[in-house]
Amino acid sequence: MLSRFAINFQPVRLFSQSVARNARFGGQGPSGFGSRFSEQTGFGFRARTGPTLKERLLGPTTGKPYIYGTYALIGASALGIGSLAYYGLGLSSERSILQNSTMWPQYVKDRLHSTYGYLAAGLGLTAASGMAASRSALIMRLTASGSILGMFATLAVIIGTGAVVRSIPYENTVAKHVAWAVHCGALGAVLAPMVFLGGPVLMRAAWYTAGIVAGLSATAICAPSDKYLMMAGPLAMGLGVVFVSNIGCFFFPPHTALGAGLASIVVYGGLILFSAFLLFNTQRLVKQAELHPHQSQYYGEQQHYGGQMEYGAFDPINAQLSIYMNVLNIFMRMAMILSGFGGQRRK
Template identity: 30%
Template sequence: MAFILRRPFAITATIKQAPKASSTTFRAFHSSPLKQNFFPAARPSNPLPATLSKSRNVFQATFRRAYTQQTIPNPTASGAFRQRLLYGVGIFGATVIGINLIFNRETREDGGMPVYERSYLNDTFMHTGLGIGIIAVAARALHMNGWSYRLMAANPWAVLGIGLVGSIGTMWGAMATPPENYVQKYALWGAFNLTQAALLSPLMFLQPALLARAGLYTLGMMGSIAFVGATAKQEKYLYLGAPLLAGVAIVALSGLAPLVVPATAARTLMVTENIWLYGGLAVFGGFTLYDVQKVLHHARMAERGLMKRDAVNESISLELDFINIFIRMVQILGMQQRRK
C-alpha cells in the first residue's frame, strides 16, 4: 500500500506554479527580420535558384545571430554567480552537519560497515542512479515527440487511472519476479521506469535551469540523509515505517484535493498545497532514511541466508523517494521565481 501512495499526483499543478521557459529570443528574432540589402541583390535577368536562395538566407540568419549574441563579459554577473555558488555549498555543508548532529548522534558500534553491507548498498545506489537516468532520458525523448502535449490535453482522471495501473502493475511485477529470472525482472523494471518517464514528461515544459537546480538540491538532500542512515546504529530508524505510511497517506490525499475541492475554497486549497509540498518533503526525506536502513537490514538477512539479495527491489523504493522530492523541489523553486 505504501508504494501505491508514494506517487507524484500533482504534475499539472507543478507546471502551473513554475515559470515557463522564456521565448523572448524567438520573438526578438522573428520581429527583427534581416535587411534585404545585406547581400547584393541578384540581377532580375539571372535570378538565383531556389536552393541557392535558401542557402543564402540560412547563411544570413546564422551570421546575424552570431553577431548579435556577442556580449562583453560582465564581472558583476560572474561575481554574483560565485556568491550564489558559495552560498549553495555553505547551505549544503550546513545541512549535512546539522542532519548528522541531530539524527546521527549514536553511530555504529560494530567497527564500521561490513563488506557485504557496503556491497549491497553500492549495488542499490547504482541501480537507483541508472533508473533515474533512464527516466530522465526517456522523459526528454517523449517530450520531444509531442507526448507531453497529448498528456496535458487528456482527461486528468484518465491519466491518473492509467498511470496508476501502469506504475503499480510494472512495479509489483518487477518486485515479485525472483532475481534469478533476471531477463523478466529487468524488463519489468525498465517498463516501470518508462512509465514514470511518461508521467513526468510534462515537466520538460519548464526551464532547464530550474530542473537542474531541483535535481541538484534533491541529490544533496537525499545524499545527506542516506549518509545518516548508512552510518547510524543498526535498525535505529526502522520504526519509522508505520508513522511514515500514515504521513504519506495524508500527503497523497492533500495532493488529490484540487481535483475534488471547489476553486472558491482558496484557504482550504492553500492549506492542502502546503501539506502536499512541505509535508511531502519531510515524509519522503524520512522514507529515504528508512529505505537506506532497510537496505542494510536486508543485507544482513541475506548474509545469514534468510532472503535473497535483490538490489532492483531496493532501488525502486529510492527512485520513488527521489521522484517525489524532486517534484516538490521544482514547485518550490518555481514559486520563488514567481515572487521575484
C-alpha cells in the same frame, strides 16, 4: 374605565412593538428596549458581520498556507541538520551503521554497491525517457491532461509496472531487467510534462535533490541501525494525508484558501514526508543486505530444516525501488518550489 384601560394598555402595546422591532432588526433596531436589553444582559440577536466558514474556505487565499509550509520545511531542515551533526560527531551512545560496517562481510558491501548502482542507472533511464517522451505530442497529451482520471491512470501504470518488476525473481535476468527498464521508462513518461518548468529550474532541482539525498543518506548511515525503522506507522499515516490532499486539489483550486492549504500539504508536507521515507528506506536497505542469507549459508540451513529451506538471491533491483521513488518525489517537489509555487519564486 375604558380610558383607564387604554392608558394601562399603552405600555403593553409599546412593549409588543419593541419586541417586534427587536425580532425584525436582530436586536439592533431603532427600539431602545432591544439595545438596552442586549447591552445590559448580554443576550440578543446580532446580525452576522463576517464571512461564514464556507466563504472563508472557498474564498481567495491570503498565501499563509504557503508561508506555513515554508516554515515547516525550515524546521524539518534544521532537525535534519541537527541529527546529522549529533550522530555524525558520535554523540550518541549507540553504535551507528557506519561503525558496524567495519565488521560487514564482503557480500554485504557488494549488495549495497550493486543496489546503489541500479539506483543511479534507474534515475538515468528515467531522465532519458522523460526527455524522449517530451518530444512526443501524443505522450504529452496523455500525461499532461491534469484530470483525476489521468492521475488514477498514472497510479495504475506506476503500481502495475512496479508490481511486475517485484514479482520477477532476480535469477531471471533478462525478464527482470526488461521489466525494470520499462518501469523506469514509464515513470520518465509520467514526469515528461515537467519540461514546461524549464531546463534551468530542473537542473537546480536535480542538484538540490542530490544534496538532500546525500545529506539524508549520511544521516541514516551515522544513526543507529534501527533508529528510523520505528517510523513506519507515522510515515504510513502521513502518506495517507498527502494522498487525500492530492485528490482534494482536483476539486479545490489553489487560489482558494482550502485549495492552497491542500496544495501546501502536497508540496511542502510531501517533501518532508518523502525525506523521512528516505531515512527509513535507507536503514531498511542496510538491514536487508545484512540479514538476507548468503549462498554459503544455504547448505547448513537446508540440513537443519530437512532440505526444505530455499532462498532466492538478494535482489538489488527490488531493494532500490523504494529509495528510487523517494528520490523522484523529492525532485518533483523541489522543482515545483523552485518554479515559483505559491507565488514565491526562488532567486
